Amino acid sequence: MNLRDIARWDTSALQAVQRSLSARLATIGFVQDRLADIGRLPTWQADAADAARRRFRIAADDLTGEVAAITVVERLIREMVDAVTHLQAELDGLREAAAAHGMALSDNGDIIDAPGPTVDAAAARRDELRAAARALILQAEDLVADAAAVLTRAADGATEPGETDRPGTGLSAPAPPPDGSPLDNREYWDALPAAQRREVIEQHPEWVGDCDGIPSAVRHEANVGRFDDERSRWEEERARIRERLDRNRFGGAFTDDDAALWYAEQKLRDLGDLEKLVRDHPDGRLMLLDLQSGERTMAAFALGDPDTADHISVTTPGIDTTVASLRGMTDEAAALKAETERQLDLAGRTGETVSTIAWLGYQPPATTGPGNYDVPFLDQNLGRGWLVDSWQSDRATAGAPKLASFYDGLDVASQKPDPHITALGHSYGSYTQGLALQDPGPGQPVDDAVFYGSPGFDANDESDLGLAPGHGFVMRAHDDPIAVVDGFGRLGPDPVQADLEQLSVREATTPDGVRREDADGHSEYPRPSGNGELRTSGYNMAVIVAGMPELAIR
Template sequence: MNLTDIDAWDADSLADLASGLEGMLVAHRVRDLQRRLAALRVAARDDELQVRADGEIRAAVAVADGHPLQRQISELSAQASELIAEAVLVGAEFDHARASVTAHVSADFRDNVTRVNKDWRNLCSGGQAEIVKNAPELIANLDGIPAAVRDVANRARIDTERRRLQDDSIRIQQELQREFFGGRLSNTGAGLWYAQRKLEDLDALEELLREDADFVLVMMDMRSGERGFAAVAVGDPGTADHLSVTVPGLNTNVKDSMRGMALEARRLRDEAGRQLHTAGRGHEKVCTIAWIGYDAPQMTGPGKFDVGRASLDVSRGTKARIAADALSSFFHGLRASSVKDNPHFTALGHSYGSLATSLALQRNGYVGVADVVFYGSPGVRAREESQLEVAAGHVYVMKAEGDAIAGFGRFGGDPSDRSFQCLSTRSGYSPDGIYRERAFGHAEYARTGDNGELRMTGYNLAVVIAGLPERAVLA
């Protein structure tokens, strides 16, 4: 083993999910070794010293005993020896992880998420704590890691991500100053606009998390998309008996939408819990999750034609197909990291998010969803429950009066015209004797009415989440 072997390692090949948590941890160690080796070489070059492959540090000319450079050579030699000694240990781990990638490259997607969870559980508590403290970015958004752990890791990353985005903003501003016409003839300005929006996303998340101790930051990704991604749970997904994931559509983003979605999720959680209590099942726990894990079509942006771009995006399925893979992985990760034997999952798709949800349920094997509700849907890619791997009678649709998006039928037709069960959106009394206002238009489904109670649509969402669909009010 020598220093050139460290150079030859390809850490990126191990960062692939197929290698599981083991590969990601080894990749982190390899990158750390490579970073330290690069720093050693820079320090040597500054003093006109050579670093040989075997770790020997040589000066270009003879150095007399007692010369200050001798101390530097001694210190750098010790660092090089330490790197080689660590590399011997990491090398064995690297070879094992690389073999694991080859062995599992064709493994089922569900198996990969399960392996991540198994790898995590096999780590001692000290090893887990070390990763959360020293390398939270490795696990913060890794499906299969328990949500409570991801929450700690993501909160720890907020300041780091903010500094990175601030540095990006400064760098882009400097580039704009160097460009002709201030960047008007390039896309550099767009990069600055998106970096600034992500900083606003971080501020909004931090403020939201201060509002309620029950909020769990399951995901925070400020790198993968044009806008920031996040998922906020109300309650602990790992210990819940009933879980729901809400996927939004057009114009939703973390800064402008996450707080409203999280508060709606909290109201749905509370109502589902109340319904379970009246059913004599008050011991069962409910967790509701607001998921913005993709670049939803946006009407606003850095360009002059963003309205047209959004219209094009929302009339096509490209963004929904990208979202589907991420959402499918998210569901698999929730199931793999649950301590419950068979938690009850409900998928809630609103607007364009209903298309993404319908596609996710058909990706990467059975994701374990028992009930699905599409509301305000412009269309879904399914004609019957079996295509979504859901039992007959467990796919529901809501279409409110005045909702111009629902029934648009752009993606496979109007879901309310299918064999799916249609739930009421009208005002009236729910089976628990509470008057529920109607939902009108595209945005009121999960909101409360003027009387402070969930509308009929929100009530229907809550009883389905609670696994009490027999209490739902049909259209």
């Protein structure tokens, strides 16, 4: 299949076939009814009548088989009409977009320069068009394969009455491309017709719930729909582990079963916490739900619609953050969103929208639990566990590519031409954030970054982070114990010595006339103070998320 084949698909011919099959079904139905009526004649008796009835039953059985085959094919044709109509509309849109940028689509999905005056077309636009074109070709090939399978079953007489009521007997949705980029994922979704999108959400939610580039509303619906299955999975896993422990005379002394049981029970508690979070924030979006790939649950929750927001922030937390912490993070995200919107209103930019996201898509070091990196927690601020875990780098190294992909997914899923994205990183999360901004790739979409309470982020200035000059910021409280870790330089230069702009966290009256409290210690930066107002540090984050760093307090 190629783009020319898609364009030349004759939906009118398909519709004519569908009408013919529908008429055939109506005719067969009429014949079946008449045979049944004749067979029920009460005055028709004797051996000849019995023989005739037997022949009628044979004929009726033959017609039933034919009805099953025709019904399946008729349904297939209807689905094909919808799918092909969708593909052709998408193709027309791609060709118009390509022409607007002085380009054209070749039949195999490559991008070529169109005849006429040269138009400056960014490489990103070429990549986007190429990914979209190839997604259409893959979808067309999948349609052809599905149709061939259905027609073969019908021709072989393998169809059965009622088969059309079962899933998987007509066109079926393909899975997303393996290891696809966020752009590949978005184009995959765009290429699916409405019926197949619904099939994916209802039957294969795991395909899209954690898939960067897929619309946030789709991810939310898919993830929420997985709650019951995940609970059943982990209840069964817990029962299996308990059974193994009960059979083992030494308990968990010589196995990892006791640790596995601890994590299984924790994941069940995490599910309960996430369900409550979703109930309490019906307008929120659960953009990530991963209970399989790590010891601890990973999740991300958005307030506001990131697909339509003008300004998006993503907060990456640090040590000891778990799903149980997401409620507090979401409360902080709500306060940040409200303050950002307030600052936009004061600036006369009331039409601009905001989405704030709490991202726990990696496994931060922890000081509780039986995992390899979980060590005894001796002191909330300066304990051995806190410091040792602050120096570990592999958790951040593993999480950074996921965070970079999440940023990219927000950008490609956005309905805005260029959404303003701000990265906010706290503590160990700031180190993960710094690595994510340096993730090798076609270029990260983050516009501004704030590192607060940071032990380091392995960079000296904005150029190291893919940011424009003046768009990287650091905040640290004078009594933040993270400074003890900074002094070793294990995770890069001391942030307050880097060539990023240092913002104040001290008590101040901000340009909006609000008197704001300072941030003390390691955790107060994003939290409202006792009077309900964000502290100076939180205000600074809000004006940067709003795209107004000139209002920040230095």
